[in-house]
Amino acid sequence: MPPNQGNRTHGWMGIHRGHRARPLEWIAERGIFLVALSTILMIFLIFVFVGREAMPILFGQENSALIKPVIPPEEMDRLKPEELQAYLGLSDKAFRQMERETLRELMIVKQEAQEEIPEQLRNDPDAHLNTTEWSAMLLPRQWSGYDEPVYIWQPIGSIHKYNIVPLIIGSLKVTLVGLLVAVPLAVGAAIYVSQLARPRVREVVKPVIEMLSGIPSVVIGFFALLVMASVLQSVFGYQTRLNAFVAGIALSFAVIPLVFSIAEDALTSVPRSYTQAALALGASRWQTAWQIVLPTALPGVFAAVVLGFGRAIGETMIVLMVCSASVVSWSIFDSARTITTTIAAEMAEAVAGGHHYRILFMLGAILFAVTFISNLIGDVVIHRLKHRLEGKR
Amino acid sequence: MPENALPKLELKTALAAASGNAAPLIEIKKLSLFYGQAQALKNISLSIRERVVTAFIGPSGCGKSTLLRCLNRMNDLIDGVRIEGSVRIGQHDIYAPDVDVIELRKRVGMVFQKSNPFPKSIYDNVAYGLRIQGVKNKSDLDAAVEQSLRGAALWDEVKDRLHTSALGLSGGQQQRLCIARAIAVKPEIVLMDEPASALDPIATARVEDLILELKRDFTIVIVTHNMQQATRISDDTAFFYMGELIEAGPTQKIFTNPRQKRTEDYVTGRFG
């Protein structure tokens, strides 16, 4: 069987073809590379397009005051085009397409609308306030009719109140309850499954717990609303049936599988040599787990908690179904309205491009930033831990 | 270049006749290889003759596999590998920038230590390389598969189950299948990295017979830990130690009358 006859008469000369010999391969590789960049692109797009809608709020360009200074139509010509556009609140394109007459009519409509505001409101200082300013969104205010400064989120009526503090408190409250329930259970189970359980038990229990993550959050929300809420109320005997406590416990069902699998992963990635050394010295399995494995894997458990926090604070449907009244209270037995539920419940009624709409996007942007940071922290911590345990450093 | 001017076989015969010996096909000059910071090969210079069996021997971790993989540039696949020096095959520097690695690998086949048949049928395993090269004609493929399997002394054992999974073969059969797969594309050089290390004595003997058989058509470079095996099948032997080439020459000489003390210690088993 003599090699290389016929088709390769050039012998070793044939190896000089260079990589340019395969243009299709080259194109395909570039294509694969470009597609791989899509995840980065997606994160970037989320940043840009959630941020874009929230931009006017973030930079204080939105004015939600009911009563604004009126420019009479006669003075139209004195205004620069940019000023006119800003005054009428038109987009670049719409502004360019409109004729002079239309613009003038818009000014008249605007003037008339302002004139129609009842006298009583006119004297209300609240009506002159731009409620989308940072101070209005973060600081308490004594609204007319109130006895003391309060934090209120109330985007309906003639004056929209956009204080986001109640929402932040609501989110933190529910998340805290969720984590307080989920973390001990999940980490405990992770220790048990990874360190103490027999292999047979482990092989069954692990996928079953992970199965919990396959349950849609509407189903958990439904279960909390129809079953858990009444049961918990009769056990603990509190007033409001639907409250942050119920929401938090329901939330923990969604967080447990996540915290469990990350913590379990971290605990199992502790090299066997560590544990065997301890076991050989006569330490019990529990002592080994507690004194050797857990301290080593602690960063991983921490990361699990951080990622669990990100998951909990971003969960929408469970909390939306269980409680959604906006009250400022740190009591977990009161209702709560979180950032996520506010977005979910109010986006439908918000006018696209209006200040309510933009504020909801701003809430989304805040949420994205918070989860982005917690994901990043969790990710870095896990990466470091794995790196160290694999002895790469 | 003389090989291109003359038809190959005639040239080889002519050279062999003239020197009474086969001409060097592979020339390694001052080759050093680094895995990141660690240097695995140190300034190695070695000629490998055409159509003979050359054995690489040496203690574990001395760089035999690494050097072998340099010859068909499999090391390119590993991140952070740096190579200095040159490897010429048939006068062509295979590390020159215009070299197409794919073409090179079609001419320099490889059999690995651990048999690695594809999880496909026996037939598809052997036909794989040819299909890659664009051979579609069924009868051509059939003929090539049969020829290769016969060449690898496997045909009689598998001819009735060509279309069953290759994973159903025994370890020794799998390794011979890998050899058949490598020779099916008709390379000029076959590199073998401890091809018999995982096999029992009978299977090893079959693979050794096969190598002696293949020697007629191919230039073979083989890594082995088995000294008897090296003496049985190789014409030339190169001894490596800690990334360095200690001694190379005719097998006979290396094993009976080595120049270096270290070589002698190793081949007589007095090592360490």
Next chain:
Amino acid sequence: MNPIPPTGMIIPTEPGRHFRAGKFDFWSFFFSGLTGLATLLILAILAVLLGNIIINGWPNLSWHFVSTIPRKDFFDPATTGVLPMIIGTTIRVFVMTIFVLPIGVITAIYLTEYAPTDSMLTRIIRAAVNNLAGVPSIVFGLFGLGFFINFIGRNLDEFLQNPGPVWGQPAVLWASLTLAVMTLPVVIVATEESLKAIPLGLREASLALGATKLETICKVVLPQALPGIMTGGILAVSRAAGEVAPILFTGVAYYMASLPSKLSDQFMDLGYHVFVLSTQSPDIERTRPILYATVLVLLLLTFALNFVAILIRARVRKKLRALG
């Protein structure tokens, strides 16, 4: 319960603690019991949740229920059905799969086969994948609204000179794309796992025969990874099927008289229907049976898929172990 191995001698490094041989070790017993209890509790939660839904849902599930298109008042147990919701959910998940599978698989191929292991870019891509997996689903909803509908859709309408909004409003396509972005990491991670499990030797064998990298991937690597890719696809589908938050603003409808027929139509959805039935019902006691039945249908859809994925995955792992 777990076997507590007999505690041995004193640990030399900690002279303060005495664990005498053969003696009952209270703390060991206590903490093992505690962690075991935590495990049991989680299993109990799962069991109660599933048990409650199955027990209450099963008797109310009927062929009529899953094959009926309800009238506008779908709270009436006698006449209601969930056919349009099943179809809507199926369509949006199907369209999503068309987008997410190729992109996810190709990204995973890049990460395992091409990406240089320690380059900055690779690490950024990995971080992006992990991060994408942690973005709250409601933020995906906002993204879908801000990007797909308000940016792409509106510009598309303008470009096509549609008289009214066709693409610049919620639609199946936008909901599916939003879900595709959301489930991208699921597919990537599952595919990557299955690619990594393929022995290096197979790739080397192919390359040593003169196959190019692309040929090796297409002819050796991908066929081997197929079950893993399928698992990824199924996991993505089951995750997406139950998600409601991302589709709230991007395509779901409270009620539609007809089934969706174009990609620019809105759709009804099972998960959203569960939400509507449990929060907007005028008489929750009366809707309870159909609510349970709807939840069961949703669970069967998502959970069954998940279960299948876990089974395939376990089987593939075993097979690969035997191979490797």
